[in-house]
Amino acid sequence: MIRFENVTKRFGSFVAIDNLSLDIYEREFFALLGPSGCGKTTMMRMLAGFENPSEGNIELDGADIVDVPPNKRAVNMMFQSYALFPHLSVHDNIAFGLKREGMAKDKISARVAEMLRLTRLEKFASRKPHQISGGQRQRVALARSLAKAPKLLLLDEPLGALDKKLREETQFELMDIQEKTGTTFVIVTHDQEEAMTVASRVAVMDAGVLKQVATPSQIYENPNSRYVADFIGDVTILEGRARKEGNRYELAWADGQPPIVAQSALEIGPGDTCYYAIRPEKVEIHHDKPEDDNVLQGKVIDIGYLGNISTYHVQLANGQTIRAQNFNTERSTQQAFTWDDTVWVNWTDRCGILLAN
Amino acid sequence: MRRMSGFNMIALTLGFAFLYIPMVILVIYSFNESKLVTVWAGFSTKWYGSLAQNQQFLDAAWVTLRVAFFSSTIATVLGTMAAYALIRSGRFLGRTLFSGMIYAPLVMPDVITGLALLLLFISIGLDRGILTLVLAHTTFAMCYVSVVVSSRLMTFDLSLEEAARDLGCTAAEAFRLVTLPIIAPAVISGWLLAFTLSLDDLVIASFTSGPSSTTLPIKIFSSVRLGVSPEINALSTIMIGIVAVGVLAASLVSKRSLVKRQADEAAAVRAEAA
Amino acid sequence: MRRAIVYLIPFTWLLVLFLVPFLIVFKISLSDVALARPPYTPQLDLSQGLSGILDFVRELDFENFIFLTTDSLYWKAYLSSLKIAAVSTFLTLLVGYPMAYAMARAREDWRPTLLMLIILPFWTSFLIRVYSWMGILGTEGYLNQLLLWLGIVSTPLQILNTNWAVYIGIVYTYLPFMILPIYSQLDRLDGALLEAAEDLGCSRASAFWLVTFPLSRPGVIAGCFLVFIPTLGEFVIPSLLGGSSTLMIGKVLWEEFFSNRDWPVASAVAVVLLIILIIPIILFQKNQQKQAEAEA
Numbered sequence: 001m002i003r004f005e006n007v008t009k010r011f012g013s014f015v016a017i018d019n020l021s022l023d024i025y026e027r028e029f030f031a032l033l034g035p036s037g038c039g040k041t042t043m044m045r046m047l048a049g050f051e052n053p054s055e056g057n058i059e060l061d062g063a064d065i066v067d068v069p070p071n072k073r074a075v076n077m078m079f080q081s082y083a084l085f086p087h088l089s090v091h092d093n094i095a096f097g098l099k100r101e102g103m104a105k106d107k108i109s110a111r112v113a114e115m116l117r118l119t120r121l122e123k124f125a126s127r128k129p130h131q132i133s134g135g136q137r138q139r140v141a142l143a144r145s146l147a148k149a150p151k152l153l154l155l156d157e158p159l160g161a162l163d164k165k166l167r168e169e170t171q172f173e174l175m176d177i178q179e180k181t182g183t184t185f186v187i188v189t190h191d192q193e194e195a196m197t198v199a200s201r202v203a204v205m206d207a208g209v210l211k212q213v214a215t216p217s218q219i220y221e222n223p224n225s226r227y228v229a230d231f232i233g234d235v236t237i238l239e240g241r242a243r244k245e246g247n248r249y250e251l252a253w254a255d256g257q258p259p260i261v262a263q264s265a266l267e268i269g270p271g272d273t274c275y276y277a278i279r280p281e282k283v284e285i286h287h288d289k290p291e292d293d294n295v296l297q298g299k300v301i302d303i304g305y306l307g308n309i310s311t312y313h314v315q316l317a318n319g320q321t322i323r324a325q326n327f328n329t330e331r332s333t334q335q336a337f338t339w340d341d342t343v344w345v346n347w348t349d350r351c352g353i354l355l356a357n
Numbered sequence: 358m359r360r361m362s363g364f365n366m367i368a369l370t371l372g373f374a375f376l377y378i379p380m381v382i383l384v385i386y387s388f389n390e391s392k393l394v395t396v397w398a399g400f401s402t403k404w405y406g407s408l409a410q411n412q413q414f415l416d417a418a419w420v421t422l423r424v425a426f427f428s429s430t431i432a433t434v435l436g437t438m439a440a441y442a443l444i445r446s447g448r449f450l451g452r453t454l455f456s457g458m459i460y461a462p463l464v465m466p467d468v469i470t471g472l473a474l475l476l477l478f479i480s481i482g483l484d485r486g487i488l489t490l491v492l493a494h495t496t497f498a499m500c501y502v503s504v505v506v507s508s509r510l511m512t513f514d515l516s517l518e519e520a521a522r523d524l525g526c527t528a529a530e531a532f533r534l535v536t537l538p539i540i541a542p543a544v545i546s547g548w549l550l551a552f553t554l555s556l557d558d559l560v561i562a563s564f565t566s567g568p569s570s571t572t573l574p575i576k577i578f579s580s581v582r583l584g585v586s587p588e589i590n591a592l593s594t595i596m597i598g599i600v601a602v603g604v605l606a607a608s609l610v611s612k613r614s615l616v617k618r619q620a621d622e623a624a625a626v627r628a629e630a631a
Numbered sequence: 632m633r634r635a636i637v638y639l640i641p642f643t644w645l646l647v648l649f650l651v652p653f654l655i656v657f658k659i660s661l662s663d664v665a666l667a668r669p670p671y672t673p674q675l676d677l678s679q680g681l682s683g684i685l686d687f688v689r690e691l692d693f694e695n696f697i698f699l700t701t702d703s704l705y706w707k708a709y710l711s712s713l714k715i716a717a718v719s720t721f722l723t724l725l726v727g728y729p730m731a732y733a734m735a736r737a738r739e740d741w742r743p744t745l746l747m748l749i750i751l752p753f754w755t756s757f758l759i760r761v762y763s764w765m766g767i768l769g770t771e772g773y774l775n776q777l778l779l780w781l782g783i784v785s786t787p788l789q790i791l792n793t794n795w796a797v798y799i800g801i802v803y804t805y806l807p808f809m810i811l812p813i814y815s816q817l818d819r820l821d822g823a824l825l826e827a828a829e830d831l832g833c834s835r836a837s838a839f840w841l842v843t844f845p846l847s848r849p850g851v852i853a854g855c856f857l858v859f860i861p862t863l864g865e866f867v868i869p870s871l872l873g874g875s876s877t878l879m880i881g882k883v884l885w886e887e888f889f890s891n892r893d894w895p896v897a898s899a900v901a902v903v904l905l906i907i908l909i910i911p912i913i914l915f916q917k918n919q920q921k922q923a924e925a926e927a
Contacts, residue, residue, distance in 0.1 A: 050826055070829040083827035087845045096841075097831030130925070148831065365733035369745070372730035376752055376806065379763035382773060386766065395771045435641045442638030449638060458645040464912050466864020468881045469901045472888060473652030476898070480655055496648040499641065528634075557756050560866050564888075574758050581758075581871065585766045593759040600755045608747060 001026045001184060002047070002152065007056035009042055009208075016042045017053070018208040029178050029185045031199035033192060035231075039208040040188045044154050047186065048077045060152065071100070076150040080157045082141035084129040090140050091116075091125040097148045115143040118177060135166050142174075146181060155187040159194060171197045192232050196220070204228050225357055229277040234311075236322055238276045242268045242354065249354055251276050254318045261293050264354040275355040282351035283324035285312055285337060286344045295346040296322065300337050312337060314345050380597055387590035394585045404591040414592065417576040421556060424487060424572065428494035429551035435495065436502025436551070437544055441532075443503070444510040462500040470497060471564030478565065485567035493565040494558065498551035505550060509543035553600075653905075660898035661691035671895050695899035704883070705900065709907065711878040715794065715869075716862040719801035723858050724851065726802055727809035731850075732843075734810070735817035746814070753807050761800050761871050768796050768872070792874030800868040805861070809854035816850030817843070849922045856915035863911075864904060880904055 002024040009017040016039045024030045032040040045051040046058060049070035057064055065073060076097070084093050094115050098108045116122045119139040124132050129140065138158065145153055158174070159167045175198050178185045189195050195202050196216040203213040204227075212219060212228045223229035226237055238260070240253030249268065251260040253276065260276055268274050289295060301321070302313035312324045324345050326336070337343060387405075391398030408414060442449075443456055462470060474493045475485075483489055513536070521531035537544070559574040566572060581589055662671040699705040734745045752760060767773045768791040775787040790796050820843065828838040866881035873879070880900065888897040 048826075048830055050829075070826070071832045071834055075830075077827070077830045079823045079827055081821060081823050083821060083823035085824060085827075085842060085846075087848075096828070100832030100837070144827075144831070362736075364729075365736050368729035368733040369737070372726065372733075372806075373748060375726070375803070376748070379760070379767060379803070380752070380755070382767065383759070383763045394766055395769065395773065395776065435644055438637050439641035439645075442641065446634060446638055449635075451642065454650075455638065455642050455645070458649050460916075462649060464860050464908070464915075466861065466866075466881060466904065466908070468864055468866050468884045469656070469905060472884065472897060472901055473656045474648065476655045476659060476894070477648070477652040492648060496644070499644070503641075553754055557758065559758055560885075574756070577758055577762070578867070578871075581762050581765065585762075585769070589762065590766075593756070593762065596759060597755050600751070604747070604751055604754060 001028075001061060002186075003057075003059040004043075005057040005059070007046070007053045007058060009039075009046065009051065010054045016208055017046075019056070020208070020210055022203065022210060022213065024184065024186060026184055027182050029175065029198055029200045030187070031195035031202045032186065032188045032205060033195040033202050033231075034190065034205035036190055038205040040190075040205050041156065043205075044077070044156055044186065044188050047152065048075055048154055049073050074151045075154065076145040076148055076152075077154040078141050078145045078156065078158050080160060082129075082137050082161075084137060084140055084144070086129050089126050089128055090121060090132070093129070093140055094144045094147050096144065101148065111147060115147050118146070118180070119143040134161055135170065138162060138170065142177070146177070146183065149181075150183065152184045152186065155185060157189055158187065159191075160189075167194070168197075174198055196232070204231060206231075221353075223277065223353065223355070226275050226277070226355055229353065229355065234280050234323065235277050236280070238278075238320070239273065240276065241271050242274050243270055244268075248349055251354070254316075254320060257296065257316065257318055257320075258294075260352065261349045262352050262354045263349050266354050266356060268354070268356060272356075275357075276352050277355060278322070278347060278352040280311055280323035280325040281309075283322060283345050283347050285314065285324040285326060286346070287337075287341070289344045290346050292346050293349045294352075295344055297342065297344055298322065300339055300341045300343055303337070303339065312343075314343060383590055384594045384597060387587065387594040389587060389590075392587060394587050394590065404587045405595075408588050408591050408595075411588065413571075414573070414576060414588075417571050417573045420487065420490075420570050421573040424490045424494060424562075424570075425552050425555035428491045428498055428555050429548050431491070432495045432498035432551045433502050433544060433548040436499040436547060437506050437540075439499065439503040440507035440510055444507050459500050459503050462497040463504065465497075467558070467560035471561040474561065475564040485565060486570045489565045489567070490562060490570055490572070493561050494551075494555040497561065498554050501550050501554060502544075502547035505547040506540060506543050509540050513540065656898045656901055658691070659895055660695055660902045661693065662895045663690075663694065664893050664895050695895050696903070698896065699899055699903060704878075705903075708878040708880045708883045709903070712863055712880040713907075715797060715801075715877075715879060716859050716865075719798045719805075719862055720855050720859045722798055723802045723805055723809045724855060727806055727854065728813060728851070730806075731810045731813035731817055731847075734814050735820070742818075749807050749810050749814075757804060758867060760804050761868055764796065764800055764803065764872060765791060768799065791872060792877075794873065794877055796872035796874075797869050797877055797879075800872045801858070801862055801865065804868065805858045808857040812853040812857065813847055813850040816847040820846055849918065849925070852918050853915070853922070856911055856918065860908060860911050860915065863908060 002022075004020055004022040007017055007020050008015065020043075032043055034040045042051060046053055049065070049068060052066055058066055060073075060075070065075075085096065088096065091112055094112045095108050098111055103111070112125075113122075116125055119142055121136065121139055121143065124136060124140075129137055132140070138161070142155075142158070155174075159170055162170060171194060174185075178198075187195070187198060196219075199216060201213065202216055202219050204211040204219065206227055211231075212224045214222070219228060220232055223232065229235050230237065238251070238253045240251040240260070242249040242251050244250075245261070248261050248263050249266075251262060251274070253260060262276060266274075284290070289297070296314075296316055298314040298316040300312050301315045304311040304313075307328070309325050309327055312326070314322050314324060316322065322345050386394055386397070388400050388402060389397055390401035390403070439455075439459055443452075443459065446452075449455075471493070474489075474496070478485060478489050478492075517535055517539070518531050521535040522528070526534060557574065558572075559578050562572045563575055563578075566575065577589055577592065580586060659671055664671055730749075734742060734749075737745055765772075769775070770787040770789060770791070772791065774790070775784075778784045779787065790799075824842050824846070825838050828842045829835070833841060864881045865879060866885055869877045869879040869882050870885070873882075884897055884900045884904070887893050887900060
C-alpha cells in the first residue's frame with residue numbers, strides 16, 4: 001500500500017534518510033524503531049506531507065503523493081505532543097477534521113459519537129483538553145486522527161508521555177482499535193518493548209538506513225546484524241573466527257577457552273572474522289559441570305534480582321562476562337547462586353546466533 | 358526551521374520603517390542649516406550650538422534630571438517594599454485596597470492623576486516646586502517598579518530564603534544577603550523605568566510644578582505647540598542618542614554575562630567529565 | 632512587627648498621595664466655582680466643630696454634573712474620545728498583529744533583537760515621538776513633499792490638525808503595547824497544532840483562522856485594552872497633532888483647568904472619565920486573571 005522508492009532526504013548537508021526503499025502493506029501495524037536522530041520521525045513526516053523527499057518517490061495505493069499537500073492526503077497523524085487544540089472541547093477537537101471535509105452536521109455528530117465510544121470518552125465530550133488526564137488526552141488525539149477514517153494512521157511516539165503502567169494498558173488498547181478499524185497504522189517509537197508488543201512488523205533504523213525489517217520474533221531471534229541484536233533486548237556479543245565443521249560452525253573466540261559451536265545457515269569463509277550473539281535467558285547456570293555443548297567456567301561477580309528472574313554476571317578466566325538468566329520458580333530466601341561462586345554456564349548450539357557483521 | 362515567508366518579511370519591514378523613519382528624519386533634520394525645518398539647506402551643527410546657549414533649556418534639563426533621580430530612587434525603595442508586601446505577606450488588613458492602589462496608577466489617565474495631586478498639594482498648602490514634582494513622580498513610578506519587581510519575586514525560589522534563615526540569618530539579613538542580590542536585575546530595571554517615566558512626563562509635571570521648576574518636557578511642549586523647531590530637533594536627537602547608547606550598552610552587558618555564564622557552565626561540565 | 636513596616640510605608644504613601652487626592656477631586660466636583668484662592672466654595676472649616684462639617688456637606692451638590700449633561704461640549708467630547716480610542720485601537724491592531732505574527736515566525740536567534748527594536752522606542756521620550764510626526768504630516772511636511780514629488784497629489788493634503796493625524800500618532804506611540812502581548816501568545820503557540828490542523832484538512836489560511844487566531848485572542852484582547860484605556864484620557868497627542876475640531880476629554884479637562892480655571896467642573900469631568908474607565912479596566916483585569924488561570 002505504501003512504497004518508499006530510493007528515498008533520500010537531506011537537511012542542508014545532513015543526510016537524514018539515505019536511499020531507502022520500503023513497502024508497508026494494508027491493515028498492517030508497522031513500527032519504525034530506532035534511537036533518536038535515526039530518521040524515523042522524518043520518514044513519518046514525509047508520509048504526512050510535512051517534509052518532501054530530496055530524491056525518490058513515495059507512493060500511496062500506487063499513486064505518487066510527494067506533491068500532495070498534507071491537508072489533501074488520506075493520511076492522518078497522531079502527534080507526539082497530541083497537539084490538541086486548547087480552545088476547543090474534546091468533541092470539537094474530534095469533529096475538527098470532519099468539518100473541514102464539509103460533512104453534514106448529523107453525520108459529524110454520529111461519527112464523533114462513534115469515536116467517543118471507541119475510545120471510551122463519552123463522558124468527557126464537553127471538557128477542554130486541559131481538564132482531562134494525560135491518558136484521556138492521548139485517546140482524544142487518537143480519536144481525532146481516526147475520525148476521518150484515514151487509509152493510513154501515523155503515530156509519533158504515541159505513548160511517550162504516559163507512565164509505565166498506563167502505557168502497557170494503552171498498547172493493548174491501540175492494537176484492539178487497530179483491529180476494529182482495520183486502518184493501517186505506522187508507529188514511530190524508540191521504545192523497543194512498545195514496538196515489539198504492538199507491531200506486526202518492525203523496521204529497525206539507524207542513521208537513515210533500514211537495518212532490518214521483519215516480525216518482532218524474527219528480529220529478536222534472528223537479528224541480521226550486531227546492531228539489531230544489541231538494540232533489541234539483552235545480549236552478549238563475542239568476536240572470533242569461524243570454521244565449518246559438518247553442518248555446524250566452530251568459533252575460536254579467546255585463548256584458553258573452548259570454541260563455541262553454533263548452527264547457522266550463514267556462509268562464512270574459513271578464518272573470517274564474525275560475531276556471536278547469545279541472549280541471557282538462553283544461558284543456563286550450574287554448580288556442576290554439565291555434559292553438553294558450549295560449557296564455560298567462571299565466577300559470579302554480580303546478581304540482578306528482578307523478582308521473577310535473576311540475572312547473573314559470570315566472569316570467565318579471560319575477563320569476558322557472560323550473562324545468564326534464571327527463573328525464580330521457587331520461593332526461597334536463599335539464592336541458589338551467590339557472589340564469588342564458581343559456576344558453569346552452558347547453552348546448546350541452536351541458542352546463539354552467528355553474525356557476519 | 359521554516360523560512361520566513363514574503364508576507365512576514367513585508368510586515369516586519371514596513372512595521373519597522375513606520376517605527377523608525379520618523380525618528381531618523383528628526384535626527385537628519387537636526388543637522389539642517391535652514392531655520393525652515395522642512396527644507397534641507399545643507400549640513401550644520403549650529404542648532405546644537407544655540408541649544409547649548411539656551412539657558413532656559415539647560416535649567417529645565419537640570420530640574421528634570423534632579424527630579425528623575427530622586428523620584429526614581431525613592432520609588433524603587435517604596436516599590437520594592439510594596440512588591441515584597443504583596444507577594445510575601447499573605448493576607449493583611451486592606452490588602453485588596455493596597456493592590457488596587459498599586460495597579461490603578463498604571464491605567465489612570467495622566468490628566469486625572471495630575472489634577473488630583475495638584476488639588477491635594479493646594480489643600481494642604483504645599484507650594485508647587487521640586488518637592489511636589491518628586492512626590493508626584495514617586496507616586497506613580499513606585500507602582501511601575503512594584504509591578505516589575507513583583508513579577509520577579511513571583512518566580513523566586515522561596516527555599517533560598519529559608520536556607521538563609523536556617524543558616525542563621527535574620528529576616529532582614531536574609532533579604533539583604535540572598536533575596537536582594539538575586540532580584541537586583543529587576544530592581545535595577547525598575548529604577549531605569551521609573552527614571553525614564555519621570556524624564557518623560559509632561560502632564561503630571563504640568564499640574565504639579567511651579568514657575569521655578571519647569572521641566573524639560575514642559576519646555577519642549579510649550580515650544581513645539583507653536584510648530585516644528587530645529588532646536589527641538591537637536592534636543593530630540595541628543596535624547597534619542599542617549600537612549601540608544603544606553604540600551605545598546607545594557608544589551609551588550611547582558612549578552613556578555615550570558616555568554617560568560619554559558620562558557621562557565623560548559624567549563625564546569627568539561628571539568629566534571631575529565 | 633518588622634513585616635508590618637514593609638507594607639505600612641508604601642501603603643501609607645499611596646493612601647496619602649493617591650487615594651486622598653481622589654477623594655479631594657470628588658469633593659471639589661461637588662463644590663461651586665468662586666473667585667477666590669483656592670477658586671471654589673465651600674471650604675471645610677473644622678474650627679466650628681460639627682456644625683461646620685454639616686454646613687459644608689449641605690452646600691455640596693451635583694450641579695457640576697448636571698452642567699456637564701446640559702452643555703453638549705462635554706458629552707460630545709466623551710463620545711468623540713470613545714470613538715477616537717476605539718478607531719485607533721482597531722488601527723493599532725491592524726498594524727500590530729501582522730508584526731507580532733511575523734516576529735513569532737522569525738528565526739529564533741533574530742527574535743530577541745526584533746523584540747528589542749519594538750521596545751526601544753518606548754524608552755525614548757513620548758513627547759518627542761509625537762513631535763516627530765508634526766514635521767512629517769504638516770502641509771509642507773515630508774509626507775506631502777514626497778507625495779507631490781511622486782505626483783500622487785497635486786495639492787498638499789491637510790493631515791496635521793485632523794483626526795487622522797491623531798490616529799497616526801496613537802498607532803505610532805502605542806504600537807508596542809499591542810505587539811508585545813500578541814507576540815507572547817503567538818510565540819508559545821505549539822507548531823504541532825498548525826501541523827495537526829493541516830493534517831486534518833485545513834489549508835494554511837483556514838488553519839490561521841481556526842487555530843492561530845483563536846489561540847492568540849487573549850493577547851489581542853490584552854493589547855486592545857492596553858491601547859484603549861490610556862488613549863481615552865490622552866492629552867499630548869490630540870493637542871499636538873489634532874486640530875481645533877479634535878475633541879478629546881483629556882484636552883477638555885486640561886483647558887477647563889488651566890484656561891477657564893473652573894476647578895469644580897474640571898473635577899467633575901475627571902470623575903465622569905474615571906467612571907467610564909472603570910468598565911474597561913475591570914474587563915481587562917478579568918481577561919488577565921482568566922489568562923493567568925489558563926496558564927496555571
